[in-house]
Amino acid sequence: MSAAATAGLTLDTGALLALDHPGKAVAMQARLDEARRRGGTICIPAEVVAQAWRSSRQARLARLLKSSDIDVAVMTPSVARSVGLMCADVKDNDVVDVHVVLCARQRHHAIVTSDPHDIARVDPAVPRILVLVDCIGSSSGGHGFRANWDVGGEPGHRLPRGRSSSLNPSGR
Numbered sequence: 001m002s003a004a005a006t007a008g009l010t011l012d013t014g015a016l017l018a019l020d021h022p023g024k025a026v027a028m029q030a031r032l033d034e035a036r037r038r039g040g041t042i043c044i045p046a047e048v049v050a051q052a053w054r055s056s057r058q059a060r061l062a063r064l065l066k067s068s069d070i071d072v073a074v075m076t077p078s079v080a081r082s083v084g085l086m087c088a089d090v091k092d093n094d095v096v097d098v099h100v101v102l103c104a105r106q107r108h109h110a111i112v113t114s115d116p117h118d119i120a121r122v123d124p125a126v127p128r129i130l131v132l133v134d135c136i137g138s139s140s141g142g143h144g145f146r147a148n149w150d151v152g153g154e155p156g157h158r159l160p161r162g163r164s165s166s167l168n169p170s171g172r
Contacts, residue, residue, distance in 0.1 A: 006127055008040030010104040013096070014114020016044070016052035018131055019060050028131060029060070031112060036069065043071045043103050047096045073103045090122050097122050 009015075009032070018024040019032075035042060044065070049072065052061060064070060075083065079099070086098045101122040104111045110127035113119050119128050 006040070006110040007108040008042055008110075009035045009129075010043040010045070010100055010107065010109040010111050011048060012100045012111060012113040012115075012119070013048050013051040015112040015131060016048060016061055016064075018114065019064060020052070020058050024131075025060055028112075031129070031131060032064070041071060041107060041109070042069065043073055043107055043109060045073045045096065045099045045103050046075060047099060051096060071107075073099070075099060086122070092122050094118065094122075101126055 015028060018028040032042060049061075049065065052058075056062075065072065073079075075095075079102070083095050083098050083102060086102060087093055087095060090098070092098060097118050100111055100113075101119060103109070104126050105123070110129050111119050112129045112131055114131065116128040116130045119126060
């Protein structure tokens with residue numbers, strides 16, 4: 001399943017941190033808006049919120065969490081058992097990453113992550129979208145954005161030159 005063929009997005013901690021980072025927020029919000037425009041759903045495991053939440057001043061994150069279309073996935077005892085079994089199966093002790101993968105699998109989502117290698121250790125087949133937005137200087141003195149992608153089992157894959165994404169409207 002490719003990221004384009006998914007039913008939405010599951011966000012990991014890096015995605016939430018990008019949303020609250022002044023230089024990365026525009027690109028991350030564009031990714032969320034594109035998913036919504038396509039009718040996709042957005043899931044955030046509760047543990048991811050705990051990892052990202054550090055201040056009541058995180059207005060963008062607070063606004064996202066209040067959105068009626070956000071599914072905050074809680075770890076019930078049943079889910080905890082499933083996550084524990086997955087941890088044993090894949091020999092990974094990071095219950096947050098494993099829960100992120102479980103949520104994405106259940107919903108047929110791509111995972112928006114800042115660390116696709118951690119996600120790939122849990123499930124190399126789950127679609128991953130690496131949102132690594134580098135601030136690059138522009139001639140106007142402002143910042144441009146360059147989005148790198150890692151989709152599925154293709155580490156380091158980038159969009160071909162001239163193609164644009166919702167994260168990279170200029171195609172550069």
